Amino acid sequence: MGKKKGKGRSVKRNQNVTQEPEELIQAPHSFVIHKGLPGGHILELTKDFRKVMEPFTASSLKERKKNTIKDFVSIAGLLHVSHLCIFSRTEIGMYLKIARLPRGPTLTFKIHNFSLARDVVSSLKKQLVFERAFKHSPLIILNSFSGEGTHMKLMASMFQNMFPTINLTNVDLNNIRRCVLMNYNPTTNLIEFRHYIIKVAAVGVSKGVKKMVQGKVPNLGKCNDISEFLTKSGILSESEMEDDPNSHVTVSQKLISRGNIEQGKSAVRLSELGPRLTLQLIKVEDGLLDGAVLYHDYIHKTEEEKLAIQKKREAKKKLKEKRKRIQEANKKRKEDEKKELKQKSLKGMQKEKSETDIIMQKASKEANEEAAAEDDDDREYYRQEVGEEPDKELFMGNSTTGVKRPKTFHSYKKNKKPKLDGSTENKPPRFGKHKKHSFEGNQNKKLFGKNKKIQTKSKNKDKTNSHLRDRRPIGGKAFARKKNFKAGKKKK
Incomplete structure (x- = not known):
């Protein structure tokens, strides 16, 4: 019995092909690209802003000069991309455009000042950067965006919709590791953009106990007992002072970090990650980078x-x-004309084919009639000369067409040499006009090596009359001419 055939790989049954969860599809995704003149740290600023928008952004997006906005818009729907951020640089300054895909609106900001993430982190004494913080989207915080004007409401809604919404009932506090702060100054109309990492530390315990819980125990060589370390506060450094009471919160969930207890007090600490941006809203357009101008800061x-x-x-x-x-x-007109030309060409081809078939039929019919007429003439001549009816097979033409086949004559020159025993042997080729290669002499040399001189003499004798030889046997008139030629030569 043959081997039982297993189940084939199917798309429906394949476990690797899994659909994306609904939360991931509904989350706002973004493209961050750069345009305009090169230089001015625009490429590094673009990479830093992609880091802010992680994980719902194309962090390793490779763009080219040939790519246009239409290229990104065409694939935005397939990848669930909802926002497009463009950093551009001109001779006047740098700009940031934030557009809602696929039909707008578009906000244009002028970048007055900026600091890269590497500069911000290097300026801190205590750097707190880890990759787990970038696995979840940041928390957006807007300050003083409740001003009058439609452009303020549109700007606030645009910033809010760039990041996924948070449900306060089922949110996991362990996933909130970063925050983005947007502070609007109504007097200068400038927006301060900041990016922080969040750290939660336990409050309400002594500093020594807090150190023991966190696993950060200093050198105890100066202490006689561990109780001195737990009771005395002078051993700790000044940087480990208590936090501001305004930063104390009550944690409603159990956190991963050490020392934080559920329903216990904890202090929220922020450490800046960068980049820093100082923005000013210049223009609001109705469409995607092209539309009616709803607001302009300079032109009224x-x-x-x-x-x-x-x-x-x-x-x-x-x-x-x-x-x-x-x-x-x-x-559409060109397509119709193309179809008509195609049909006409097909009809012409069929007509030519039919005409050629008719001509061939006529030619074959005439050939058959001519052959039949020739057969009739031959039969009539045979009757008159012989006085009898000819046989059917005597003047039979081709069985199918009735036309006689032309006789083919094949002439093959057989270079065969007669042997003494009656059999034939292929004659060796001739080299030159009168030279002849002999296999027979070579065989005699091998068999009779001592009689070489005798063989060579006999060969030299034959060389005198080699030009009179002929491959075919001579007879009749040719033999007489040859005989007369020899006799005349002897007389001379």
């Missing part, structure tokens, strides 16, 4: 000018739609 236009711009935009839109319709009609 009247209602009449706005109406004129809107009419011009509508006329441009109508002209674009008209050109598109004309282009589609031309495309």
Whole structure:
């Protein structure tokens, strides 16, 4: 019995092909790219901002100069990308554009000042950076964004929707490791962007006990007993002083960090990660990088000018739609013409084929008639000369067409040499006009090595009449001519 065939690999049954969870699909994803002039640390700033937007961003996105905004928009829906952040640099300064995909709006900010993440971290005395903090999205904090104006509300909603929402009922505090702070200054209209890492430390225990719980025990060589370390506070450094009471919170969950107890007091500490940005809102557009200007910080236009711009935009839109319709009609017309030409060419090919078939049939019919007429003439001539009816097979042509086949004559020259026993042997090729290669002499040399001189003499005798030899036997008139030629030569 044959081997039982196993189940084939199917997409439905394949366990590796798993669908993405709903939370991951609904979370806002982003692209962070750079455009414009190179230099000015724009590439490093782009990488730092990607680090802020992790994990729902393309951190290893490789862009080229040939890539346009349409390229990113075309694949945004497939990858669930909802926001596009563009850092650009011109001769005047640097800008940041944040656009909602796929149809806008677009916010344009001018970057007054910035600091890279490496500069911020290197300026700290105590650096606190670990990769586990970037596995979850940061917490967004907006300050003083409750001003008047639609641009303020639009700006606040744009910043909020760039990061996933948090459900306070089932949120896990262990996943909140970072926060992004946006502070708006109403007097200067500037936005301060900061990025921090969150650390929670236990409060309400002595400093020695806290050190023991955290596993950070200093040198106890100066102490006579461990009780001195737990009771005396002078051993600890000044940097380990108590936190501000305003930073104390009551933890409702059990945290992974040591010393934090459920329903116990803990202190929240922030350590900056960078980058730092100082932004100013310049322009708000209705579409994706191209649309009606809803707000502009430098240019203010009247209602009449706005109406004129809107009419011009509508006329441009109508002209674009008209050109598109004309282009589609031309495309359809060209396709129809192409189909008609194809059908005409097929009909012409069929017509030519039918005409050639008719010509071939006529030619074959005429050939058959000619052959039949020739057969009839031959039969009639045979009857008149012989006086009898000819046999059927005597003047039979081709069985299928009735046309006689032309006789083929094959002439093969057989270079065969007669032997003494009657058998034939292939004659060796000749080299030159009168030279002849002899296999027979070589065999005699091998068999009779001592009689070489005798063999060579006989060969030299034969060389005198070698030009009179002929491959075929001579007879008849040729033999007489040869005989007369010899006799004449002797007389001379």
